[in-house]
Amino acid sequence: MDGVIAELERALGTGAVLSGEDVPAANRHDWSGLPATTPLALVRPRSTEEVAAVLRVCHAAGVPVVPQGGLTGLCGGARAATGEVALSLERLVGIEEIDAETATITVRAGTPLERAQEAASAAGFLLALDLGARGSCAIGGNVATNAGGNRVIRYGMTRDLVLGLEVVLPDGTVLTNLNKLVKNNAGYDLKQLFIGSEGTLGVVTRVVLRLHPLPASVAAGFCGLPDFPAVLALLQAARRQLGAGLSAFEGMWHEFYECMVTKASGVRAPLAGRHPFYVLLEAHGSDPTDGERFEAFLGRMLEQGVVADAAVAQSTAQVRAFWAVRDAVAEYATMIGPMVNFDVGLVTGRMHAVVEVLRREVAARWPGAVAHFYGHIGDGNLHVNVNVPGAVPQPKAEIEALVYRVVRDHGGSISAEHGIGVTKLAYLGYSRTPAELALMRTLKQAIDPRNILNPGKVVGG
Numbered sequence: 152m153d154g155v156i157a158e159l160e161r162a163l164g165t166g167a168v169l170s171g172e173d174v175p176a177a178n179r180h181d182w183s184g185l186p187a188t189t190p191l192a193l194v195r196p197r198s199t200e201e202v203a204a205v206l207r208v209c210h211a212a213g214v215p216v217v218p219q220g221g222l223t224g225l226c227g228g229a230r231a232a233t234g235e236v237a238l239s240l241e242r243l244v245g246i247e248e249i250d251a252e253t254a255t256i257t258v259r260a261g262t263p264l265e266r267a268q269e270a271a272s273a274a275g276f277l278l279a280l281d282l283g284a285r286g287s288c289a290i291g292g293n294v295a296t297n298a299g300g301n302r303v304i305r306y307g308m309t310r311d312l313v314l315g316l317e318v319v320l321p322d323g324t325v326l327t328n329l330n331k332l333v334k335n336n337a338g339y340d341l342k343q344l345f346i347g348s349e350g351t352l353g354v355v356t357r358v359v360l361r362l363h364p365l366p367a368s369v370a371a372g373f374c375g376l377p378d379f380p381a382v383l384a385l386l387q388a389a390r391r392q393l394g395a396g397l398s399a400f401e402g403m404w405h406e407f408y409e410c411m412v413t414k415a416s417g418v419r420a421p422l423a424g425r426h427p428f429y430v431l432l433e434a435h436g437s438d439p440t441d442g443e444r445f446e447a448f449l450g451r452m453l454e455q456g457v458v459a460d461a462a463v464a465q466s467t468a469q470v471r472a473f474w475a476v477r478d479a480v481a482e483y484a485t486m487i488g489p490m491v492n493f494d495v496g497l498v499t500g501r502m503h504a505v506v507e508v509l510r511r512e513v514a515a516r517w518p519g520a521v522a523h524f525y526g527h528i529g530d531g532n533l534h535v536n537v538n539v540p541g542a543v544p545q546p547k548a549e550i551e552a553l554v555y556r557v558v559r560d561h562g563g564s565i566s567a568e569h570g571i572g573v574t575k576l577a578y579l580g581y582s583r584t585p586a587e588l589a590l591m592r593t594l595k596q597a598i599d600p601r602n603i604l605n606p607g608k609v610v611g612g
């Protein structure tokens with residue numbers, strides 16, 4: 152192993168390779184809650200060529216390499232174990248180009264999402280990908296996890312925003328296709344293989360992303376609703392009447408909302424009364440008068456009894472205040488304690504039936520347990536958070552077995568947007584057929600026959 156570290160130092164220079172106890176604490180874990188590790192080494196290449204050099208050395212020596220972006224992943228995918236080399240993209244940063252004609256931005260993989268958003272905005276464009284971890288997560292990590300986030304209903308997942316990609320394969324081969332064409336059917340669309348592959352097939356080094364025009368108006372409303380059919384009716388009406396402008400449709404079951412507005416710091420209740428369901432609606436307009444259309448829409452929903460109460464944001468600060476209710480999830484640890492978190496995909500119409508089964512089963516198994524439900528309802532993405540008061544540690548494995556069984560029985564996906572990493576590996580068969588799993592393993596074997604890139608993640612092995 153000393154020989155490998157010496158070779159890595161020769162390839163990158165000594166400052167770019169840290170080993171043993173010199174590996175910083177931040178590079179020893181992600182946000183999955185799994186315990187910290189001590190990887191063999193941390194390498195911090197500055198260019199695609201240096202990434203390729205690292206992979207060539209490790210491939211020849213049979214040493215596993217674990218790509219790391221901003222380390223905000225929630226599934227343990229970026230966690231490098233003992234004997235593995237952590238490959239951080241933190242020095243491969245910067246915006247290479249904003250091309251106004253094609254409305255694209257070319258970004259190096261280690262660039263924080265927020266930095267790319269700000270650069271796009273300064274050039275008069277919207278980089279539509281947005282998530283709570285925007286300040287820390289990196290573009291390469293977003294691509295590797297096919298991140299979703301707050302505006303999928305309008306702009307799609309990361310996959311829908313990627314036009315071109317540069318990736319380094321496990322043996323050090325560089326695959327460059329910084330495509331800017333919307334239409335490009337010249338053979339297999341290889342980039343799709345790497346998007347969402349969680350660093351198991353290649354290391355993303357550069358990305359071309361689509362940009363959209365900055366919206367001329369952003370309208371937001373916070374609604375209280377009497378029942379789940381009303382939530383579905385509001386979604387359908389918003390899709391029809393707000394059209395493509397509908398940019399977020401975030402649902403909250405009452406337990407979640409009540410916790411956030413009473414316990415989260417600086418969060419104020421947007422509505423005075425209590426309701427079984429809440430929806431945060433947002434619309435991006437191309438005309439400054441679109442805000443009036445939005446308000447008129449919510450007025451109609453009130454008249455028709457679809458929503459029981461609604462508040463419309465009158466300023467950007469108020470839009471942010473509405474989102475604060477939804478984004479206060481980051482404070483769970485101080486508000487309630489350790490939560491066992493889920494990010495599942497369900498057909499929208501079935502979501503509440505699943506919530507009811509989960510509420511019942513969790514309460515029967517752990518009386519007094521806290522169970523919160525919220526999510527990107529418009530995308531069929533439900534988040535479930537469970538805490539058993541006083542339990543140290545939390546009965547995580549048992550809660551997971553329960554939630555994933557119910558999700559499987561309702562035809563859902565065990566991962567809507569966070570990925571598989573290692574934490575959901577045991578349940579992948581709940582959402583994929585044996586034939587699909589076999590093809591995933593065939594692809595991994597074909598691209599990484601020595602199994603050196605992020606081994607044991609996503610497909611196991």
Ligand SMILES: Cc1cc2nc3c(=O)[nH]c(=O)nc-3n(C[C@H](O)[C@H](O)[C@H](O)COP(=O)(O)OP(=O)(O)OC[C@H]3O[C@@H](n4cnc5c(N)ncnc54)[C@H](O)[C@@H]3O)c2cc1C
Nearest residue numbers: 220221222223224228283289291292293295299300350355
């Ligand atoms: C507060 C908070 C809110 C979040 N909200 C959302 C949300 O709304 N939607 C959502 O989808 N996710 C969300 N996440 C999860 C997380 O932010 C995303 O998965 C994000 O895309 C991970 O990016 P990262 O750079 O931190 O990746 P990391 O955590 O560093 O890595 C994640 C995975 O990608 C691989 N990887 C990283 N960089 C590369 C690369 N350059 N090439 C190849 N593989 C690579 C790693 O090996 C690992 O498997 C949230 C997380 C937090 C903490």
